[in-house]
Amino acid sequence: MNNDRVVSLFMENATKCGAETFRAAGLDEAQRLLDDLLRNAKSIFCPGVGEKERALVIPPEKREEDYREASVCVEEVFGAVAETGSIVCSSEGGRVVQAGLLPPHHVAIVPQERIYETVEDLFALWGQDIPTNVTLETGPSRTADIELTLTIGVHGPERLTIIVAP
Amino acid sequence: MSSSREAITFRANVQKALRDPMLREAIKRATDTFVTKRTEGIASLPMEEWREKASTIRMKVLDNLPQYVEQFCASAERAGAKVYQAVDAESARRTVAGILEDRGVKKVVKAKSMVTEEIHLNPCLQERGIDVLETDLGEYIVQLAAEAPSHILAPAIHKTREQIGKLFAEKLGVDYSDDPTVLTRVARNVLRTEFLTADAGITGANFAVADTGSLVIFTNEGNGRMVTTVPRLHVAVLTIEKLLPSVTDLPSFVRLLPRSATGQMLSSYVSVITGPRKPGDFTGADELHIVLLDNGRWEILKGEYREILKCIRCSACLNVCPVYRAIGGHAYDSTYPGPMGIVLTALLEGMERAHPVLDATTLCGACVDACPVKVPLVRLLCRLREASVEEGFAPLLEKRGMSAYGAVVSSPVMFAFGQTLARIFWPFAQKLSGYGPMSRIPRPVARAFRRRML
């Protein structure tokens, strides 16, 4: 499969699992999407570690350093898996994997070239040298524990937004 | 669950369950939903191929378990975890309590784990003055109500929203609501504070990987991730058969487990945790302790029922089982209900206690067809029934009846006489029994097959 088809498959599956997905042609467009998304955000945590995170502008007055207090977490994640529609968060490079878990809204910037077709392709990257924490995140947090009624946003985010960017 | 050796009062439990229309409705709705979702979820997928592969991997684990256990311990220690091997429930409880007490832990948050139910960990920790909070919404509800889970994946399916609303109002002092969204929000808020203030997290694991020493945890709510990343101490309790040889075997189970369980393509979160936080890391607990528990598994592994250890606890066999669907989980009076539960209960708790639940199957084979790792449940159940008769656990009436039947059918004269009697008495038996089971016995033919052949 060429990269374009892998990206579309990923977006299709992620949408099926309840994520909102966008594809940006470049960082400018990613910034515009982000501005729209963050217009009503109260407080935003962004680690500012990844290349794309550093290139994007987060309104300084809304920045929150403690992810436990933030209403939105904006971060560049490790990658994604097309087959399952999952984004992949990894602890490599000092990333705080749980930062995307606590705030009610998780905005994940996915580097387009790191969308893998299958789960096998993903794990093959590390072999036995796997980071401390690798988490596949597929759609928002959910439960059906009360009379099997699907309810979104239990302990994790109730909203997952994915922006695929080159 | 009682830990006595007394036989499970299965018949009485069933009577009770069948007389509870709300329970029956709840269980029916839940199992129907799971079955439909699963059927939709696996349509047009090469399931047979996947099942074969997964079954082969699980057999490989069982055939080489000592080697994988050793390898797992070494790789987990290399990754910085501390591994303890516990032979039984008692030693596992002592180990966990010791780890927590040594570090002055007062409050523990837990993610759903059947193994800790199996070893009754919560009461043991509570006795020592440690607060234990279940964080899976279903488990939390069941814990608040001081009940036992009734399904291995959806522990509170036996409760209605009204009951849960009342429970929350009473125990948490919130306004009554029967809206699942509102109730979920209440639990989220209460538990959020607990996550942030807990001293330790306890989890099970869906799988453990021998070559990397990783633990793999699937959750939908995100509590598994909370418990393993927010508190500074993480204690994982798992049994030896949870091992997989390699991280390259994971994809098969990532595909099969959620689909077989809830029909989802994938659970919301799958975390692969390899050791505690290392220098330069900002994710994970500072300390990771892994308690690897035997609790009867080595014994099972040596015997003729070993294939039950392939089970990955997906609960597909519960949802399709006509008996489970009618009576729900509590009637089994065991940590593990449903077809796989009967087998495990008999092996882990002994025939003396478990023989009455061997009746809880129609041997229809729906469980075998649904099982993602091809556990031959019907064969295991039949063999256990034989063993229970051999060990003398058949009821007296059944024993007498069977020997009488044996005597009759081994003599042609007696057999013919029996057929004649059956023809004569059939109409009376019909009248007497009304709508009971007798009324379903077909009318004996006027001229028996044997006679027609003579």
Ligand code: SF4
């Ligand atoms: S026996 Fe098979 S179907 Fe039943 S819970 Fe285990 S893996 Fe699932």
